Amino acid sequence: EVPGMTKAEKLTALAQIAEQSPEARALGTLRETMVFAVGSPDAEIMFIGEAPGSEEERQQEPFVGPAGQKLTGIIKAMGLDRSEVYISNICKFRPAMENQGWSNRPPTTVEMKTCLPYIFTEISIVQPKVLVALGKTAAEGLGLSGPVSKLRGQFYEVQGLPTMVTFHPSYILREEKLADGGRVAKRQVWEDMLQVMEK
C-alpha cells in the first residue's frame, strides 16, 4: 500500500489484484469476467450481495439485472442514488455450470473463501458507517450464519461496523409472485432499511 493513495485508487488497485489472481477465480471454477463493485468510495452504506449473475457479467457492474433493479428501487426509496452508496458482492466472478448452458449456481464454500479477503479489504478501505448483507450467502461470508428470517431486524458487528442482514432482492421478486404480492417481505426489508438509515 502506497501512502497518500485515495480510497478510489486503493479500490482500483484491489480490483486489479483480484482480476489477476487465479485464487479469486477459485482455481478456474468460476467464470472469467470480473465484476468488482460500483458506487462511491466515500459511501456511508455498503450493500454486499452474493455473486454477479449474467446481466452483471455482461455489464461488468453488480446488481443491474432484475434483482439489481429491485435493489436500486430500495436505494431510491431510502432517498439515495446508486452512486452515493457502495454495492459489492462476496464473489467477484460468476459461479455458473458450464455443462448446463452456463446457468447460475450458488458459490461453493471454497469459492467464497477465496474471495473473502477482497470484500474485507473493501470494507476497510471504504469504512462505511453501516454494512447491509443481502441474503444468506452474503451473511455467511461475513461470518453470520442462520436463516435470514432469524438474522434480520438487528445489528451485528462485522469488522467493527454495525451490520444488518436482510432478504436478498431476488427473494422479494419470488415473493411478489405469491398470494400476498410480497407485502410481508417488502415490509420487513423496509423495516431493516429504516434501521440502516438511522446509523
Ligand code: URA
Ligand atoms: N445478485 C447478487 O447477489 N449480486 C449481484 O450482483 C446480482 C444479483
